[in-house]
Amino acid sequence: MRRRFGQSLRIGLAAHGVALVRTGRMFGGEPLALAERHGELSAPDGIVNALGAVFAAPLTDELAPAGWPVTVVLADDLVRLWQVPPPPGASRLGDLEAAAALRFQHLFGGALADWRLSADWDAARPFLAAAVPASLLAQLETAARSHRFHLVEVVPQFVAAMNAWRRERRPGAWFGLVQGGVLSLAAYEGRSLAAVRTAVIPEGADRDWLEAHVAREALRVGVGRPERLQLCGSAPAGWASSAGRLKFACTLFENDEEQGWTELARLARTGSTA
Structure with a gap:
């Protein structure tokens, strides 16, 4: 072809x-x-x-x-994702790379020798780092x-999901991805990334579970509860905002399950604009 x-x-x-x-x-x-x-x-x-x-x-x-x-x-279970606070006075890429390596060792208990590191390098605010075997x-x-x-x-x-929906993220919102029964959240404090958190979604999880989970994660991270949660992937339709829900709004960017896409095919498609 x-x-x-x-x-x-x-x-x-x-x-x-x-x-x-x-x-x-x-x-x-x-x-x-x-x-x-x-x-x-x-x-x-x-x-x-x-x-x-x-x-x-x-x-x-x-x-x-x-x-x-x-x-x-x-x-995401094949890689490592973590948030890195830039060291005070950082002025070189090497400073940020060293901070990312130290944070990796602290979180995952090993060195980066067998991993390939990349990041959204930023000397002014916390940034997201990723490592692939x-x-x-x-x-x-x-x-x-x-x-x-x-x-x-x-x-x-x-x-890939964050990059695809970056322009849609609203002030005061957290971003999330639902894939394979797992919810991954990017928690923000203002414009700064505060943490990336991942949790297995229990069977039958409804909007009440989502609200309780987000409240717990906000406490653990030490930031305020978001005004809005913006989700992509195969999130349950019942998580979307509805009348009477005042704790935070929830926007679902997509619903691939109705289109018959398998979990692996949705994985491949993530981040595509077509």
Whole structure:
């Protein structure tokens, strides 16, 4: 299949499987889920083999990935995300990198030697940092060479979602992502990121649970409760704002469950504008 202008491929990668989605910004380019592969990917060549399987799937028989731009979206349990307060008087990138490394060691109990670090570096206010296992990136680079596609971005799902909806975030709002039964929240104090918090959503969690959870997280982080919660992903429809709810408003940016998208396909699509 010849690639049309503006089309690209997106790969969703989780510990239990991988999905391939085609996106396009022109010619009515609705996202199309092409293939999925389920199974444990922790073996030394597990990711390489899984990607080979999805590129060989029936729906991709006419889609040779060679030459295509590819974005890989990583499930958040494959990466490490944390908030870093910049050290006083920081003036160089090296100062911020050292602060991120120290914070990583404090939170996760190990050094960054086997991880690849990236961050939204900021010397004036707390910033979000992410680390991806170097072994995982090595497998993706091997797959890119083998299938001759262009690996243009590897991004954690939460970061992809935050970037996609950045312009929609309102003053006084927290941002959240619901994926795979997990709620990830970016708590803000004014314009500054205060913390990133993750929690498993209990079965049948309703709006009362959400309000109690947000109140607890605000206390733990040491910030005020948000005026609004803005959520993307597969959040329950009952969490949206309704009459009589005065603690905080809740906006749902999307509802992919009604469109029949699987969890892995939603992962791959996260952050796409098409």
